[in-house]
Amino acid sequence: MxxxxxxxxxxxxxxxxxxxxxxxxxxxxxxxxxxxxxxxxxxxxxxxxxxxxxxxxxxxxxxxxxxxxxxxxxxxxxQSALYNQKLGVLEQLGLSYRCQCTRKALRSAGPRYSGLCRTRHLTDGAVRFNTQVWEEIQQSSVVAFTDRFCGAQRCDLAEKGDFIIHRKDGLFAYQLAVVADDIAQQITHVVRGEDLLRSTPYQLALFKSLGVKAPQYGHIPVxxxxxxxxxxxxxxxxxxxxxxxxxxxxxxxxxxxxxxxxxxxxxxxxxxxxxxxxxxxxxxxxxxxxxxx
Ligand SMILES: [Zn+2]
Missing domain, CATH: 3.40.50.620 (HUPs)
Structure with a gap:
């Protein structure tokens, strides 16, 4: 306990x-x-x-x-040094890549990022998590977990597209920072608002990629x-x-x-x-x- x-x-x-x-x-x-x-x-x-x-x-x-x-x-x-270190780990694992798509190009392509820059081998730009490589490693693109208060959850990350983990403007993305800090602080339980339930699958994918057991989640009504x-x-x-x-x-x-x-x-x-x-x-x-x- x-x-x-x-x-x-x-x-x-x-x-x-x-x-x-x-x-x-x-x-x-x-x-x-x-x-x-x-x-x-x-x-x-x-x-x-x-x-x-x-x-x-x-x-x-x-x-x-x-x-x-x-x-x-x-x-x-x-915490920038910590976040950069985690970005480095993901890059080494082949789980991230640079993206230089413009906002306009992204908008016209629809709500889900197409993965266009996965094979462009860019050295500059925003950093995205590569859900395709992740899926190959996991042999599934589905993230499933049981929320303590909301029950069984299931999300197909392939349907969500490759999410940003480091922004073009140099700011670290929320999903990356949260996971890096939860790992550094050895968080075992997260109780937070239901508005963050949809972020949880991304965070679980990052925990798994970084080889760390994720906390137990419980989302309460906002x-x-x-x-x-x-x-x-x-x-x-x-x-x-x-x-x-x-x-x-x-x-x-x-x-x-x-x-x-x-x-x-x-x-x-x-x-x-x-x-x-x-x-x-x-x-x-x-x-x-x-x-x-
Ligand atoms: Zn791109």
């Missing part, structure tokens, strides 16, 4: 909103229920999308809710706003109010389907931090009861 290492990995494109808090709480509770470690990773590999001060604000907001990581947070912007859209920093959904952490935690637990009994609220004169501590303890036990037994 103690080998469990989980993580929450927000991108600093704005303040923490309720949807992210729910994901943070779910991954935290799963780690605590397993008596494991919970880590925080700031996914700041996309500087154009970054909002100044957002990383600090997110970390402060997590702390205000009693969600304190067991190790100092790592920042993807400091929080929607009144229009039925996922809450998003880009769309300007408001950040959570740090001055009401206890109420926010109760609301987050509600999203996760846990209702704290009324008599639990107890003595209202207790300090805020004590109340937070109590609710996290109650929620850890409830999570454990529902998912670990």
């Amino acid at each position: 103690s080998a469990y290492i989980g993580r929450f990995a927000p991108s600093p494109s704005g303040p923490l909103h309720m949807g992210s808090l729910v994901c943070a709480l779910a991954s935290f509770l799963d780690a605590r229920a397993h008596k494991g470690q919970w880590l925080v990773r700031i996914e700041d590999i996309d500087p154009p999308r970054e909002v100044e001060g957002a990383s600090e604000a997110i970390l402060r907001c997590l702390r205000a809710h009693g969600l304190i990581a067991d190790q100092p947070p790592i920042f993807q912007s400091h 929080v929607l706003n009144q229009d039925g859209h996922k809450l998003s920093k880009q769309r300007g959904d408001p950040g959570v109010d740090e001055t009401t952490p206890y109420a926010n935690l109760l609301q987050s637990l509600g999203h996760l389907g846990f209702e704290c009994p009324e008599n639990f609220l107890g003595d209202l004169s207790e300090t805020q931090s004590r109340k937070i501590d109590n609710i996290l303890k109650w929620a850890t036990a409830a999570w454990s009861e529902r998912y670990l037994h």
Whole structure:
């Protein structure tokens, strides 16, 4: 049980909103229920999308809710050497190639990349994962896995096409960075929003290519706003109010389907931090009861 290492990995494109808090709480509770470690990773590999001060604000907001990581947070912007090393491994295995197709050419070719540059032996440009070579090695193009909360999943990577792992503008692609970091941090369990379920097959293919056992995945329903859209920093959904952490935690637990009994609220004169501590303890036990037994 103690080998469990989980993580929450927000991108600093704005303040923490309720949807992210729910994901943070779910991954935290799963780690605590397993008596494991919970880590925080700031996914700041996309500087154009970054909002100044957002990383600090997110970390402060997590702390205000009693969600304190067991190790100092790592920042993807400091991990370039690691990502380059993984790119090198994939290249040596013949699992990647350069692509110089223009955006216009890609658009006119349709939603799936044709693999045009696989045989062009280019030395510059974006780097794509070669699903054809991967399929030959695996003797199948299908990625199948069982999600802890969503059940059996199946994805044919050949139908998805060769995905980008290093962008033309020099930025590392999300799929590559996430896998490299999950490996480096020895993550055993990933609990995150269902919007990332479709990324999981790509990540599983990368784990397998790099010869590392992938974490167990569990995807939880995302929080929607009144229009039925996922809450998003880009769309300007408001950040959570740090001055009401206890109420926010109760609301987050509600999203996760846990209702704290009324008599639990107890003595209202207790300090805020004590109340937070109590609710996290109650929620850890409830999570454990529902998912670990
Ligand atoms: Zn190309």
